[in-house]
Amino acid sequence: MCTASSGQSRRSSDSSRVPAAxxxxxxxxxxxxxxxxxxxxxxxxxxxxxxxxxxxxxxxHGFTGSAERPAVRRxxxxxxxxxxxxxxxxxxxxxxxxxxxxxxxxVFDLAAAVTWARSLGHERVVTVGFSMGGSxxxxxxxxxxxRTDACTDAVASVSAPARWYYRGTAPMRRLHWVVTRPAxxxxxxxGLHTRIHHREWDPVPLSPVxxxxxxxxxxxxxxxxxxxxxxxxxxxxxxxxxxxxTAGAGPAELWLEPGMGHAENAADEALLAxxxxxxxxxxxxxxxxxx
Numbered sequence: 001m002c003t004a005s006s007g008q009s010r011r012s013s014d015s016s017r018v019p020a021a022x023x024x025x026x027x028x029x030x031x032x033x034x035x036x037x038x039x040x041x042x043x044x045x046x047x048x049x050x051x052x053x054x055x056x057x058x059x060x061h062g063f064t065g066s067a068e069r070p071a072v073r074r075x076x077x078x079x080x081x082x083x084x085x086x087x088x089x090x091x092x093x094x095x096x097x098x099x100x101x102x103x104x105x106x107v108f109d110l111a112a113a114v115t116w117a118r119s120l121g122h123e124r125v126v127t128v129g130f131s132m133g134g135s136x137x138x139x140x141x142x143x144x145x146x147r148t149d150a151c152t153d154a155v156a157s158v159s160a161p162a163r164w165y166y167r168g169t170a171p172m173r174r175l176h177w178v179v180t181r182p183a184x185x186x187x188x189x190x191g192l193h194t195r196i197h198h199r200e201w202d203p204v205p206l207s208p209v210x211x212x213x214x215x216x217x218x219x220x221x222x223x224x225x226x227x228x229x230x231x232x233x234x235x236x237x238x239x240x241x242x243x244x245x246t247a248g249a250g251p252a253e254l255w256l257e258p259g260m261g262h263a264e265n266a267a268d269e270a271l272l273a274x275x276x277x278x279x280x281x282x283x284x285x286x287x288x289x290x291x
Contacts, residue, residue: 019120026088026116028108032098036088036113037067038120042080054123055083055280058113058152060133062159062263063102063175064192066094071264078272082280084122088113090133092195099197102179103135104205110140111150118149126154126279131230131263134160135208138239142206142214154279156221159263161231162209162238171230171262212242212252220252221278223271225260253278 092100129137134157178184224236240254
């Protein structure tokens with residue numbers, strides 16, 4: 001489990017020092033500028049010791065999204081009722097620099113956002129990702145476990161793939177055309193406002209399902225709609241089952257949402273509120289959150 005330094009805990013316990021809403025341009029370890037937005041908890045500080053007051057939720061959007069997209073802003077508003085929220089645009093998206101690597105180097109973007117949230121004094125920083133962002137939060141949690149500056153205290157992955165190169169649905173075949181073909185990348189740039197890198201992965205990054213066993217003991221929630229047009233239900237089930245391969249960890253918590261489609265656009269406010277409650281709950285309280 002990730003724990004902030006004692007200095008961070010002291011800062012976040014003082015409600016007068018909680019920062020106001022602000023915007024920033026963050027720099028990743030590979031020097032890509034990332035636009036980010038910080039919003040304090042609208043419920044006020046501090047809340048109960050199990051969550052809320054000392055917690056910041058870092059939200060990772062899906063492919064072709066950005067910090068300013070309406071679905072991301074809606075999610076941020078719901079999350080801000082329970083915790084401070086950091087939203088940001090992945091590389092190649094919105095006002096951030098660079099080009100999208102569709103889930104590979106985006107881990108650096110998320111790490112920069114998590115580090116920023118910790119630098120603002122939050123004793124707990126948790127992550128939630130949608131679709132591509134859902135795969136990124138899994139890989140980030142696996143690769144940064146134990147690093148007090150950039151680790152996460154809980155992870156929620158929504159509508160994420162379990163494995164790379166999946167082409168089993170028509171939407172995913174269209175997405176592969178956008179990413180891998182020159183004409184597709186032009187559509188991405190001018191039609192979807194997303195700048196996509198032309199290079200293939202080399203090496204292929206750790207897949208989401210390979211990442212999950214490395215996350216324990218950090219709490220993990222997997223959320224997926226039963227009408228997701230991109231990834232069928234074998235993807236979330238694979239992710240949840242993969243947690244059981246870690247000795248003593250047990251399976252991840254899995255919510256299969258009836259009637260839900262794909263990612264942040266399909267997540268209604270009731271579901272977003274439940275996810276926020278799960279992320280900000282203590283270990284005992286988390287088990288009481290139900291559909």
